[in-house]
Amino acid sequence: MAKVWQERLDTLREVILADIARGDYYGLVLTVGRGGEKLFEEALGAQDAAGERPLRLDNVFSIFSTTKAFTNILILKAIEEGRFALTTKVRDVLPEFTGKPREEATFYHLLTHTAGMPGVWTPKPGMYLDRLSELYEATIEAVHGAVEPGSRCDYSPLVNHVLMGMALVRTDPKGRDYQTLLYEDLFAPLKMDSTSMGLRADLKDRHVRPDMRGTVPIKHLSRNIEGDHALFEDPATESPHVGCAxxxxxxxxxxxxxxxxxxxxxxxxxxxxxxxxxRQVHTGEMPNELYKAAHLRAGWQVAPAYMGLGFNVRGTAIVNHQLGTLTSPQTYGNYGAGSTLFWVDPELDVSFAATSAGVMTQTANIERFQKLSDMIVSAML
Known part of the structure; x- marks a missing residue:
């Protein structure tokens, strides 16, 4: 039986409720386990700013960039299946991906965010972001290499995962589209019955519509539904970087x-x-170029990127970090803009998964999840 300090978990609940009452965010659903035994599973707060719709454990959230974790895992699976290798150049699978210096990038570079392309949120201003084929075509045309692959770590909000998503489709022996591939190879086998690429129709009634609160710099347009962020409500969405619920x-x-x-x-x-x-660190002490400015604005020490093969890793430096400062250096996971986080601490044998309502700014979100992550591991005995 997993040993836990119950008084600390009670304090965790109180701290979350106090943060919600202060208006930091609207609500949080948190699931934590150790050694396979769930220790904390609660829905706290509300879906909305008015607090009129309490959160439930079965609420479905738009998970933003946590979507990338699913794309990453299928890429690693494809490598194990021999469809391509970490060292395969992207252009060998996607021959349209030409032009120096980007054409020297490998799948290893894509996974570690060291492919040398700028961290853009959209390939072209104002375009729809809901179709893989169009995202791919726009990426090929408009997003060019800035530096030699491997020379810096610049987190890719979109491009790397569009390329990896297309590589999975192009090399799929069954010829499936991306939605079907995700469902059949990942969600169905793991019995992730409330997870989908695009907001599946049967999940709509449980969906917490994301309230961006002015924190997201772009629109997420869908051709099928009106609204600045309608992509997150469209069942036909096929966006390997951001489209899952x-x-x-x-x-x-x-x-x-x-x-x-x-x-x-x-x-x-x-x-x-x-x-x-x-889950090893593959980027050394290189900073994350996309987020360095935010750290400096907050007066923080610029943290190393600490990227694994698609995972964020906690690493050894004591810096502001969503994965905490008390978690083991091997702790790894993924996050979604101001709202979603999962991690695994292999040393402490702990799994953590949180979804929240009321999207936070980047630095506030880091502080929130750092605090909660540290509180969780301090409760382990």
Missing amino acids: STSGDLYRFAEMLRRGGELDGVRILSPRMIAVA
């Missing part, structure tokens, strides 16, 4: 698969060896 419980199952070395309930997604390599 999920629950805290499903993200916890995903984290548990990783904690268990790539297997859950008898279904194996990845090998233990791949996960061991993927």
Whole structure:
């Protein structure tokens, strides 16, 4: 049986409720387990600013860039299947990806955010962001290499995962589209029944419509539904970087698969060896160029990027970090803009999955999840 300091978990609940009461965000659904045993699973606060719709454990959230984690895992799976390698140049799978210096980038560079292209939020201003084929065509045309691959770490909000999504479709032996591929190879096997690319029709009634609160710098336009961020409500969305919806419980199952070395309930997604390599730091002490300015504006020390193969890793430096300062250096996971986070601490054997309402600014969100992550691990005995 997992040992936990219950008084600390009670304090955690009180702190979350106090943050919500102060208006930091509207509500949070948090699931935490150790060694496969759930220790904390609660829905706190509300879906909306008025506090009129309490959150439930089964609420479905737009998880923004946490979507990238699913794309990453399928890329690692494709590598294990021999469809291409970490060292394969992207242009060898996607021959349209030409032009120096970007054409020297490999899948390793895409996964570690070191491909040398700028961190753009959209390939072209004002375009729809809901179709993989159009995102890919615009990326090929408009997003060019800025530096040699491997020379700096510049987090890619969109481009890298559009390229990886198209590579998965192009090399899929069954010829499936991206929505089907995600469902059949990841969500269905892991019984992530409330997770989908695009807002599946049966999830709509449980969906917490994202309130950006002025924190997101671009619009997420859909051709099918009106609204600045309608992409998150469109069931036909196919955006490998940002388009998924999920629950805290499903993200916890995903984290548990990783904690268990790539297997859950008898279904194996990845090998233990791949996960061991993927959760190592592959970017040394390079900073994350896209977020360096935000750290400086906040008066923080600029943190190393600490990127694994698609994962954010906690690393050894004591800096402002969503994954905490008390978690083990090997802790790894992924996040979604101002709202969503999952992580696995392999040393403490802990899995963490949180979804929240009321999107926070980047630095406020880092402080929020750093605090909650540290409180969680301090409760472990």
